Amino acid sequence: MRILKSTDAAVDRLIARDFARDPRVEQTAARIVADVRKRGDAALRRWMRDLDDIRPPFQVTDDERRRARAETPAGVRRAIDDAVRSIRRIAQQQRPRPFAVEVRPGVRIEQRVSPLRRVGCYVPGGRYPLPSTLLMTVTPAVVAGVREVVVVCSRPAPVVLYAATAAGATEILRIGGAQAIAALAYGTDTIRAVEKIVGPGNAWVAAAKTLVARDCPIDFQAGPSEIVVWSDRGRAEWIAADLIAQAEHDPAARAIFVTTKPRLAAAVSAAVAQQMPAEGPAPASIRRNGAAIVARSRREAAGIVERIAPEHLVCDRLEDADAIASAGTIFVGDWSAQASGDYSTGSNHVLPTGGAARFRGGLSAADFVRVFTVQRLTRAGIRTIGPGAVTLARAEGLTAHAASIERRLSRSAR
Secondary structure, three states: OEEEEOOHHHHHHHHOOOOOOOHHHHHHHHHHHHHHHHHOHHHHHHHHHHHHOOOOOOEOOHHHHHHHHHHOOHHHHHHHHHHHHHHHHHHHHHOOOOEEEEEEOOEEEEEEEEEOOEEEEEOOOOOOOOHHHHHHHHHHHHHHOOOEEEEEOOOOOHHHHHHHHHHOOOEEEOOOHHHHHHHHHHOOOOOOOOOOEEOOOOHHHHHHHHHHOOOOOEOOOOOOOEEEEEOOOOOHHHHHHHHHHHHOOOOOOEEEEEEOOHHHHHHHHHHHHHHOOOOOOHHHHHHHHEEEEEOOOHHHHHHHHHHHOOOEEEEOOHHHHHOOOOOOEEEEOOOOOHHHHOOOOOOOOOOOOOOHHHOOOOOOHHHHEEEEEEEEEOHHHHHHHHHHHHHHHHHOOOHHHHHHHHHHHHHHOO
16 A cells, blocks of 8 residues: 655545546447337346346246245344344434424414335345345335335345345346336336436446436435545554455545554555455555555644545544544544444445535435425415515516515405
8 A cells, every 4th residue: 555645746646536437338328228218128128138138027026035035044134134223223313304483473384204205226236245235225215204115136136135125125126237227217118217216336327327317316426435544543454454345345446544643654554465355356446546645734634534525434533523524424433343334333325425425425314205395374474574575576676476475465454
């Protein structure tokens, strides 16, 4: 792992994000989305056959779900059940609350919270089964009150199917890729469209989500995973383990250590080299995007963390966490292993990447509801606020707006 001094140029090079998109990926995704939108099931069958060698039926049956339970080891089932309980507990606190306020006498504003009716949760079906991703997307949707939660996964392993049942998914489809995103967004003869799509995927899935977002809302674009460990007194071997754990996700993942202690930076670099697996994405990730940054002060270190706005941040003390406003989630103290948040703490691990933590947090129950208002004015209410509204309408030159209020004001005076 490289050790860098905290010059602006060095930090800029390290955290620079490549916003260029692969035109070939975007063109292919656009062709697939357009085809599925136009031809529905015929196109879906074609792309699933050609790209994934998967053929209908795509619907996972109840018998398959029951068999998956039997094929999932009891210890894994218990771990999944425990994780669901933790995620539910947090999600229950995240759902926006309804309220009613009398702004002025006779002017009552009510906020109502209504769950979406049908949502789609994308679960990657690549080299590793990802029951944790399913739990983090399905569980908050169920807690929010969504009645139909559809999971799409091209090759759902038994552990993923059991997780779907434990979390409360109502439907599982053996489809994936850009074609699955298009089917969820626009519907086919056999698949009803959803009202929102959530969950991470590969470059083609990300491109497809961008394409359909104008018609079907999505959560956000999930890029390569990121971790920043900011520490002056942590254990080098534990810091190295956290960095490697996130580097394991993807060769493009970012694993960065920030400290004011050169000796600790050297110790962490050595520990990374010692613990690095021989195979997998981690070596390439650490080589390309891994580094230890030695800052001149804790204030400068905090500034570096803010500039990165990481998906995951690990720091020494609560005071450090208080100094950071831009992070997807923050782990505090030696014992707060970042990987525990991927599975069991209950806090959602579907988090903003690529600097998006500057403007939003992770997936939550709030992402699965619509919040709207109901307004009621009485005769006394329109007399109270009407004159001011008329004044503002006329100031904007909207005379018809003003007239609609004035008609009521003249009647209310009788």
